[in-house]
Amino acid sequence: MSTLLLIPLDDTVVFPTMDVTLPVDVAGEERVLLVPRHDGEYAKVGTVARVADTIRLPGGARGVQLEGEARGVIGAAQTALDGQLRVAVDEHVDEVPVDGRTRDLEREYRAVVEEILELRGADARIGEFLRSIREPGALADTVGYAPDVSFEEKVQVLEEVDVTSRLALAVELQRARLAELQVRQRIREDVESGAQQQQREYFLRKQMDSIRRELGEDEADVVEEYRAKIEAAGMPDAAREQAEKELGRLERAGESSGEAQTIRTYLDWMVDVPWSERSDEVLDPVAAREVLDADHAGLEDVKDRIVEYIAVKKLREERDMKADRKAGAILTLIGPPGTGKTSIGESIARATGREFVRISLGGVRDEAEIRGHRRTYIGALPGRLVRALRDAKTMNPVILLDEVDKVGADWRGDPSAALLEVLDPAQNHSFRDHYLDVELDLSDVMFIATANQFDTIPGPLLDRMEVIRFDGYTVAEKTSIARDYLWPRQLERNGLRDDEVEVSDEILRTVVSEYTREAGVRNLERELGTVLRKTATKIASGAVEAPVTIDLDVVRDALGRQKVFQEAAARTALPGVATGLSVTGTGGDVLFIEANMTKGSGKLTLTGQLGDVMKESAKIAQTYVHAHAEEMGIDPDLFGEKDLHVHVPAGAIPKDGPSAGITMTTAVASLLTNRPVKHTVGMTGEVTLQGRVLPIGGLKQKVLAAHAAGLTDVILPERNRADLDDVPEDVREAMTFHPVMTVGEVLELALEPSPATAPVV
Numbered sequence: 001m002s003t004l005l006l007i008p009l010d011d012t013v014v015f016p017t018m019d020v021t022l023p024v025d026v027a028g029e030e031r032v033l034l035v036p037r038h039d040g041e042y043a044k045v046g047t048v049a050r051v052a053d054t055i056r057l058p059g060g061a062r063g064v065q066l067e068g069e070a071r072g073v074i075g076a077a078q079t080a081l082d083g084q085l086r087v088a089v090d091e092h093v094d095e096v097p098v099d100g101r102t103r104d105l106e107r108e109y110r111a112v113v114e115e116i117l118e119l120r121g122a123d124a125r126i127g128e129f130l131r132s133i134r135e136p137g138a139l140a141d142t143v144g145y146a147p148d149v150s151f152e153e154k155v156q157v158l159e160e161v162d163v164t165s166r167l168a169l170a171v172e173l174q175r176a177r178l179a180e181l182q183v184r185q186r187i188r189e190d191v192e193s194g195a196q197q198q199q200r201e202y203f204l205r206k207q208m209d210s211i212r213r214e215l216g217e218d219e220a221d222v223v224e225e226y227r228a229k230i231e232a233a234g235m236p237d238a239a240r241e242q243a244e245k246e247l248g249r250l251e252r253a254g255e256s257s258g259e260a261q262t263i264r265t266y267l268d269w270m271v272d273v274p275w276s277e278r279s280d281e282v283l284d285p286v287a288a289r290e291v292l293d294a295d296h297a298g299l300e301d302v303k304d305r306i307v308e309y310i311a312v313k314k315l316r317e318e319r320d321m322k323a324d325r326k327a328g329a330i331l332t333l334i335g336p337p338g339t340g341k342t343s344i345g346e347s348i349a350r351a352t353g354r355e356f357v358r359i360s361l362g363g364v365r366d367e368a369e370i371r372g373h374r375r376t377y378i379g380a381l382p383g384r385l386v387r388a389l390r391d392a393k394t395m396n397p398v399i400l401l402d403e404v405d406k407v408g409a410d411w412r413g414d415p416s417a418a419l420l421e422v423l424d425p426a427q428n429h430s431f432r433d434h435y436l437d438v439e440l441d442l443s444d445v446m447f448i449a450t451a452n453q454f455d456t457i458p459g460p461l462l463d464r465m466e467v468i469r470f471d472g473y474t475v476a477e478k479t480s481i482a483r484d485y486l487w488p489r490q491l492e493r494n495g496l497r498d499d500e501v502e503v504s505d506e507i508l509r510t511v512v513s514e515y516t517r518e519a520g521v522r523n524l525e526r527e528l529g530t531v532l533r534k535t536a537t538k539i540a541s542g543a544v545e546a547p548v549t550i551d552l553d554v555v556r557d558a559l560g561r562q563k564v565f566q567e568a569a570a571r572t573a574l575p576g577v578a579t580g581l582s583v584t585g586t587g588g589d590v591l592f593i594e595a596n597m598t599k600g601s602g603k604l605t606l607t608g609q610l611g612d613v614m615k616e617s618a619k620i621a622q623t624y625v626h627a628h629a630e631e632m633g634i635d636p637d638l639f640g641e642k643d644l645h646v647h648v649p650a651g652a653i654p655k656d657g658p659s660a661g662i663t664m665t666t667a668v669a670s671l672l673t674n675r676p677v678k679h680t681v682g683m684t685g686e687v688t689l690q691g692r693v694l695p696i697g698g699l700k701q702k703v704l705a706a707h708a709a710g711l712t713d714v715i716l717p718e719r720n721r722a723d724l725d726d727v728p729e730d731v732r733e734a735m736t737f738h739p740v741m742t743v744g745e746v747l748e749l750a751l752e753p754s755p756a757t758a759p760v761v
């Protein structure tokens with residue numbers, strides 16, 4: 001038993017394995033006892049430490065370096081001399097027990113701590129340090145270094161003199177830490193994978209609860225807070241009653257019950273709906289036109305339609321004619337990607353002073369996506385509309401329903417039925433989200449839909465829509481969009497000023513036609529971005545000096561060799577290949593239909609993933625040419641002796657539709673007459689068995705594609721003649737159009753007058 005000077009350590013625990021420097025004066029002492037203290041209360045055990053050195057601390061105060069030696073149990077005899085506290089100390093140096101349990105605990109402790117260190121991504125040296133400790137007692141004392149073991153817990157460990165029990169306690173504490181870390185880690189992973197939203201919320205709420213407790217707030221505050229929020233939300237009566245009912249349930253359920261969490265999530269959603277918020281709508285056709293013009297080049301008819309829409313709405317509103325809800329057809333923008341549908345949607349919002357939110361419907365198959373899940377469903381959430389309103393923070397935003405042509409239906413219900421209700425002015429003032437389970441008034445929302453194609457838009461939806469077509473841009477239009485919009489934007493994105501880089505229209509046109517093949521301008525913008533990024537790098541690295549002029553060399557250097565070629569001349573050099581025009585979800589395109597013959601018995605083979613309608617067109621082509629063999633100068637016997645093969649390349653893409661009819665017939669006729677198809681001619685039209693040419697859809701897109709592919713002549717059905725009005729002036733002037741009624745005329749126009757020199761059949 002020794003008597004030592006007691007040095008209190010407030011809220012700090014020093015273990016016998018540790019060395020410390022303290023700002024105290026212990027002149028004359030050889031050894032002292034360091035005792036943790038909290039609120040004036042001392043621990044029962046302290047650490048006996050040897051005074052190794054006295055030092056001057058920065059600032060001039062005296063300090064001592066102390067080396068821990070052993071545990072010291074504070075004895076009964078405590079004497080106060082010269083104001084300092086001295087105590088009788090019963091010293092305990094750890095004994096090393098050799099029983100199996102201690103060794104098991106030791107192993108367990110190491111394993112647990114290793115795992116903790118790994119989860120924390122701790123420095124490898126900490127692990128090494130741990131492995132260097134051989135004694136079980138000292139090992140247990142490493143708890144002292146753990147950052148999130150509490151003061152009280154550390155005191156417990158210090159007070160445990162028996163090595164085995166101490167180790168057991170240390171294992172228990174570290175296990176609890178590990179469990180906590182694992183939960184945290186799992187939550188992090190879950191959050192990252194977007195899965196367990198609920199669990200995450202639960203965890204966050206737990207944290208919030210403890211923060212609240214720390215701040216001295218209690219349940220009543222929480223309830224009050226919600227009450228105030230409900231008050232402030234300006235809900236309609238029914239919603240308010242519902243919210244208050246839930247608030248009552250929350251009050252009864254008590255803060256930490258599982259039910260409370262769900263109720264609070266619900267209330268959070270309820271108060272997040274911008275019930276009484278509205279943007280002041282601007283209905284000024286002239287100003288709207290200015291906004292639309294500022295954001296987008298061209299698209300004249302699209303802008304006209306939008307301005308008309310705004311004008312009509314203004315008149316109706318001024319004349320208080322709102323009651324007729326039928327007028328509110330949904331503007332639907334249909335066209336290939338990158339033609340500005342989404343961005344014109346944003347402009348409409350800007351032009352009318354509304355907020356803008358976008359709901360992407362691509363791949364939505366579940367009705368609950370639109371309408372939410374009922375609250376009885378675990379992990380239930382409101383549907384996309386409620387979420388969109390929350391994001392918009394107003395009840396009258398523009399909501400862009402993107403990709404309505406890509407909603408699907410399956411056993412989980414038909415989302416388009418829910419959409420129909422949303423879009424129907426007769427119903428949407430009382431839209432009911434399954435989760436919120438109260439009525440929402442959507443009648444002030446301006447819905448705009450976008451789609452790439454008509455075919456897959458559910459019929460009933462299409463009926464409600466007022467379609468505005470985006471058919472894609474001509475080379476000239478793309479060049480001017482590049483000049484006026486894409487180029488300035490990419491300059492800015494790459495940190496360049498407009499006087500630093502110069503480019504001619506000629507070069508822009510080269511990028512348009514040699515590096516992109518698309519209806520819209522999305523790739524174009526990307527390619528321009530690449531050119532400017534490389535230029536910015538050169539300027540920044542001092543390789544060149546501004547101003548830089550972008551010439552063909554710079555373009556080739558940045559973008560590589562020409563990517564898009566005008567293939568028609570090469571492809572149609574031999575008889576049996578005809579150039580058709582088609583429309584897909586990505587815009588118009590040219591396609592080459594090939595025919596060939598082999599020895600056989602008159603069979604027809606078709607390849608290139610053709611749909612039924614296209615297959616039929618091929619049969620009609622075969623029959624037609626057979627029937628007219630003599631007048632075309634074809635030996636009719638050929639048909640019995642040879643098999644015919646028709647192929648439409650790009651075999652991986654399924655194709656269908658009747659509009660390749662005349663192209664197939666032309667390919668077959670070309671093959672059998674040995675007359676190549678003129679390489680400047682593209683064609684589209686359905687054909688009947690009698691050889692009549694029937695009208696087709698998507699003429700403008702097809703003509704634009706023909707123009708971009710370098711064709712100069714387009715053969716089209718007579719009944720599509722009126723559609724030529726939609727074709728931009730410059731394209732109309734650059735091309736010759738041949739409206740036809742019969743396949744005879746098609747062949748006359750398309751086939752070279754004389755046979756190829758080397759016969760292929």
Ligand SMILES: Nc1ncnc2c1ncn2[C@@H]1O[C@H](COP(=O)(O)OP(=O)(O)OP(=O)(O)O)[C@@H](O)[C@H]1O
Pocket residue numbers: 295296297298299335336337338339340341342343344450451452481485486520521522525
């Ligand atoms: N006429 C135009 N004038 C100026 N910029 C345009 C024009 N058309 C398209 N753009 C620009 O091209 C980009 C692509 O347009 P956007 O994303 O709106 O295409 P989208 O038609 O909605 O395509 P998707 O069908 O893939 O959604 C936008 O950055 C847009 O600003």
